[in-house]
Amino acid sequence: MNFIAQPGTEARSTAGSRRMLATILFTDIVDSTFRARELGDKAWRELLHAHDATVRREMARFRAAR
Numbered sequence: 001m002n003f004i005a006q007p008g009t010e011a012r013s014t015a016g017s018r019r020m021l022a023t024i025l026f027t028d029i030v031d032s033t034f035r036a037r038e039l040g041d042k043a044w045r046e047l048l049h050a051h052d053a054t055v056r057r058e059m060a061r062f063r064a065a066r
Contacts, residue, residue: 025059
């Protein structure tokens with residue numbers, strides 16, 4: 001059995017197998033404390049919203065589950 005399937009194909013599994021390949025995504029906004037203080041609350045929330053929207057869009061683009 002191959003552990004990793006070719007992109008765009010489903011991995012073959014043995015009967016009763018419960019294995020799953022998972023990836024965890026961590027992101028970091030460099031100097032976030034400084035930038036939050038510099039931008040102020042409203043602009044910082046807008047930046048976080050834009051960041052989250054970008055991450056969700058890219059996850060959807062690559063068919064990632066949340």
